[in-house]
Amino acid sequence: xxxxxxxxxxxxxxxxxxxxxxxxxxxxxxxxxxxxxxxxxxxxxxxxxxxxxxxxxxxxxxxxxxxxxxxxxxxxxxxxxxxxxxxxxxxxxxxxxxxxxxxxxxxxxxxxxxxxxxxxxxxxxxxxxxxxxxxxxxxxxxxxxxxxxxxxxxxxxxxxxxxxxxxxxxxxxxxxxx
Amino acid sequence: xxxxxxxxxxxxxxxxxxxxxxxxxxxxxxxxxxxxxxxxxxxxxxxxxxxxxxxxxxxxxxxxxxxxxxxxxxxxxxxxxxxxxxxxxxxxxxxxxxxxxxxxxxxxxxxxxxxxxxxxxxxxxxxxxxxxxxxxxxxxxxxxxxxxxxxxxxxxxxxxxxxxxxxxxxxxxxxxxxxxxxxxxxxxxxxxxxxxxxxxxxxxxxxxxxxxxxxxxxxxxxxxxxxxxxxxxxxxxxxxxxxxxxxxxxxxxxxxxxxxxxxxxxxxxxxxxxxxxxxxxxxxxxxxxxxxxxxxxxxxxxxxxxxxxxxxxxxxxxxxxxxxxxxxxxxxxxxxxxxxxxxxxxxxxxxxxxxxxxxxxx
Numbered sequence: 001x002x003x004x005x006x007x008x009x010x011x012x013x014x015x016x017x018x019x020x021x022x023x024x025x026x027x028x029x030x031x032x033x034x035x036x037x038x039x040x041x042x043x044x045x046x047x048x049x050x051x052x053x054x055x056x057x058x059x060x061x062x063x064x065x066x067x068x069x070x071x072x073x074x075x076x077x078x079x080x081x082x083x084x085x086x087x088x089x090x091x092x093x094x095x096x097x098x099x100x101x102x103x104x105x106x107x108x109x110x111x112x113x114x115x116x117x118x119x120x121x122x123x124x125x126x127x128x129x130x131x132x133x134x135x136x137x138x139x140x141x142x143x144x145x146x147x148x149x150x151x152x153x154x155x156x157x158x159x160x161x162x163x164x165x166x167x168x169x170x171x172x173x174x175x176x177x178x
Numbered sequence: 179x180x181x182x183x184x185x186x187x188x189x190x191x192x193x194x195x196x197x198x199x200x201x202x203x204x205x206x207x208x209x210x211x212x213x214x215x216x217x218x219x220x221x222x223x224x225x226x227x228x229x230x231x232x233x234x235x236x237x238x239x240x241x242x243x244x245x246x247x248x249x250x251x252x253x254x255x256x257x258x259x260x261x262x263x264x265x266x267x268x269x270x271x272x273x274x275x276x277x278x279x280x281x282x283x284x285x286x287x288x289x290x291x292x293x294x295x296x297x298x299x300x301x302x303x304x305x306x307x308x309x310x311x312x313x314x315x316x317x318x319x320x321x322x323x324x325x326x327x328x329x330x331x332x333x334x335x336x337x338x339x340x341x342x343x344x345x346x347x348x349x350x351x352x353x354x355x356x357x358x359x360x361x362x363x364x365x366x367x368x369x370x371x372x373x374x375x376x377x378x379x380x381x382x383x384x385x386x387x388x389x390x391x392x393x394x395x396x397x398x399x400x401x402x403x404x405x406x407x408x409x410x411x412x413x414x415x416x417x418x419x420x421x422x423x424x425x426x427x428x429x430x431x432x433x434x435x436x437x438x439x440x441x442x443x444x445x446x447x448x449x450x451x452x453x454x455x456x457x458x459x460x461x462x463x464x465x466x467x468x469x470x471x472x473x474x475x476x477x478x479x480x481x482x483x484x485x486x487x488x489x490x491x492x493x494x495x496x497x498x499x500x501x502x503x504x505x506x507x508x509x510x511x512x513x514x515x516x517x518x519x520x521x522x523x524x525x526x527x528x529x530x531x532x533x534x535x536x537x538x539x540x
Contacts, residue, residue: 133277
């Protein structure tokens, strides 16, 4: 019998185990965890978006270029959107917020805005949800921060919690000197 | 003897291999589709393309279903988008690239080969090569011996396996190598095939329906019991038991208003009963969506003043401490309560779970 015939497979196994372990740690360390959805648009230009506002005027999102904006997908029928209303109200003092009403009726959106406050500098209407798909939206609420050139700096799926507001968004706003 | 053993090993390996391949070619169940008739395109060829694309795309809401299999709204929208783009004349690849650009690689059921996925894609080939390597090294070792034997015994030279005398580990190595190969092929056939259907939701559908029917029945029975209890309080308004029964039935239906009313009536008949007061406090907490409100806290203080061991009140005061952020105090109260309760107390598992949860938080 030859020792090599045993050592080679053993060595091979060790090499594979090492690579697998390294890959696993890379995955655990990396961006993607179960709670955090991957964001394909990050550091890329925001998709071109032309939508009607509540007065049915066509608005091109690129008209807001020149200043950073926060884009918030919301709907009157979405409970977490109500929960994040105070957070948006706070943010509206520092950055212009463009709201995009997702699959919502005009009158419901209006009612929602009178009831929970209107932090939005502009409200666009995405009636069939196709604009949301072009932004890679999973579901409302979802929030994006764009710099003055229209590049996506942050994407957050789900309501803006205190932690998200004070850490993630704050960091980006500070980078933008807002 | 040795020849027999080797032949057997060959046979076993062969059976493993064949069964793995057989599994691979077994026709599998048609998967349940969520696509509705009105979504379908008129052109069958176009629709077939849409299906092919749909199978490749993950429904991002349900995550383990393709957009073709999911009833989620986003999946419906994505199906619509795929068909709209097909009609405009986009190619299949263009459509998949469009969705991938927006939702990332995660939307693809087949992850592309990249720096983080090459191991995933390469693992079967590496493992297969590993198996082949074992067999080759095992064979190479015995080659010279084969020629030796051929001189003495011509009839057996053709059987390479018979050379075991020169390397008694030969059969073991052989089965290790062949086993590795069979394992790789088997795992691939069972788990790795790209044409495998989604999780067999269709198979579970009957279970889900049965479970729903069961729940419906339970609810109907609870409602009947509630109505009976209500009637009992009307015929026997002076019997405290009828009010307690009504409170119990109302709590099962989450009818806090009736429950609190019934407990209030019972309390009028037994104003000094601490267990009853504690039940009322608990119902108030449930009605307040789990919050130990200030009126409840005042009641708890009264109850514990009269009976410092009242279990329900102790539990609620622990909960109050927890809600104030005083986790250590909550833990202390609950642990003391746990020790004082009898082994068979029905609330024990719940209490233990609460303690475990709070310990995990701290």
